[in-house]
C-alpha cells in the first residue's frame with residue numbers, strides 16, 4: 001500500500017491479561033508535525049495497530065464511516081505525539097487477535113466501533129494540533145506498579161514494557177533476602193498521573209523500612225511500585241494534570257510510598273516539599289520521611305508540648321536524631337536510649353537531656369527518676385521496639401502518658417498488662433505513615449502541609465539540622481543497608497542517584 005509509515009514488528013503479547021488502553025495524544029506542537037498523506041480508503045482491522053504501533057505517532061482523521069483521510073507524524077527528531085496509556089489487566093486481545101490492542105475493548109467486536117474510536121482519537125489530535133502551544137499534558141505509559149501487580153507475573157510484562165516505553169534504572173529486588181537481592185537495573189519509566197509530578201531523583205534516603213521490604217516483611221501498599229525508597233530529593237521533570245503548585249525545574253524533596261531508589265519517581269503533588277532555603281538537594285533527601293513521622297506522631301497525634309518529658313528509643317536513628325531536635329524546639333525535655341556512649345554523646349549535642357545506654361542500664365529505672373508534667377516517668381514515649389519494650393514502656397510512663405509505637409524491631413506480639421496501663425490512665429497507639437492515603441483527612445498531604453508550615457522554617461533558620469551519616473552511590477544500596485543492619489549509623493544514610 002505504501003500509505004503508512006513502516007512499522008516495527010508487532011510486539012509479542014504481554015500476556016493474556018494485559019492490554020493497552022486507548023491512545024492518548026501528548027505534547028503536540030504544530031511545528032513538530034508534518035502532514036504526510038491524504039487518502040481515503042476503508043478502515044481495516046489492522047488500522048488499530050498502525051495507529052498504536054507507529055513509533056513516529058500516527059494520528060488519523062475520519063470523514064465518514066470507515067475512511068481515513070490523513071495521517072501525521074512528527075518531524076524527524078521531534079518527540080512522539082502519541083503514546084500508549086498504561087496497560088490494564090483483564091481486557092482481551094486486539095482486532096488482529098494478537099493481544100496488544102491500543103483501542104477500546106469494543107473494537108474487538110466491531111470495525112465500525114473501531115472507526116468511531118479512531119475518529120475520537122484523531123479529532124482530539126487535530127484540535128490540539130491547531131490550538132496554540134500550551135502546557136504539556138502528561139505522557140502516559142504503564143506504571144511500574146501495574147506491571148508488577150499484573151496477575152501474569154512481573155517478568156514478561158516488565159520486559160514488554162521496557163521494549164515499548166521508556167526505561168530508567170532503579171533498584172529492583174530479585175526475590176527477598178539479604179542486600180544481594182538488590183540490583184541496579186532497568187525498570188519501566190514511571191509516569192505522573194492526575195495530581196502527580198515526576199521527579200528526576202538526585203538522591204534517596206534509606207529507612208529501616210526498606211530493609212524490611214527487602215527481606216519480604218514489609219509489602220508496599222497496594223498499587224505502589226515494588227522499587228524501595230520512601231523519600232527522595234531531585235528536580236521536577238514533568239507535572240501531571242491538575243498540578244498548579246509545582247513547575248518543571250523546581251528543586252524539591254518528597255515523601256513517597258515507594259520508588260525512591262530510582263532515577264525517576266512519580267509522586268502526588270501534596271507529598272512534595274521545596275528544598276529548604278540554605279540546604280542542598282543531598283541534605284534535603286533524608287528529611288521528608290523523618291519529619292513527617294516525627295511531626296505526625298509527636299505533635300499531631302500525641303500533642304507534645306513544652307515542659308513534657310519525651311523518651312525517644314533509638315536516639316541515634318534517622319527518626320531519633322530528628323525527634324530530639326523537634327522536641328527541644330517545642331520546649332520539651334528529651335531522654336534517649338542508644339547502644340553506645342558515642343551515639344549518646346552526639347544525641348546530647350542535638351539537645352537530649354537524659355542519656356541511657358540500653359546495653360548497660362534499664363531505661364525504666366532511669367526514666368522514673370525523671371519528672372514530666374504528669375509526674376515521674378515519660379509523658380510521651382516514641383517507641384521503635386514494639387513487643388520487646390511494651391511492658392517496660394508502660395512502667396516508664398507518667399500519669400496520662402502516651403506510648404506511640406512506630407517500629408517493631410523487638411517483635412509484634414506482646415502481653416499488655418491493662419491494669420498497669422489503667423493505673424497510668426495511659427494510651428498505646430501504633431501508627432504507620434506509609435499506609436496513609438495521599439489526600440483527605442489524616443493523609444500524607446495533610447502531614448506534609450503541617451511539616452512545611454512548622455518544621456521547614458526551623459530548618460531554614462538552622463535550628464534543626466539534617467543529620468547525615470553517609471552518602472553512598474545508589475548502585476551500592478546493599479552496602480548502605482549493611483550499615484543500618486550493623487548499627488553503624490548515626491542519622492541518615494543517603495543514596496546518590498543523579499550526578
Ligand SMILES: NC(=O)c1ccc[n+]([C@@H]2O[C@H](COP(=O)([O-])OP(=O)(O)OC[C@H]3O[C@@H](n4cnc5c(N)ncnc54)[C@H](OP(=O)(O)O)[C@@H]3O)[C@@H](O)[C@H]2O)c1
Pocket residue numbers: 206207208209289293313314315316317318319320337338339340343358384385405406407408409431432433434484487488489491
Ligand atoms: N511507623 C512509621 O510510620 C515509621 C516511619 C519511619 C520509621 N519508623 C520506624 O522508626 C524506627 C527508626 O527508623 P530509622 O529508619 O530511623 O532506623 P535506623 O536509623 O536504622 O535506626 C534504628 C535504631 O534502632 C535502635 N535500636 C536497636 N535496638 C534497640 C534497643 N534494644 N533499644 C533501643 N533502641 C534500639 C538503634 O540504636 P543503636 O544503633 O544505638 O543500637 C538505631 O538507632 C524503625 O523501627 C522504623 O521502622 C516507623
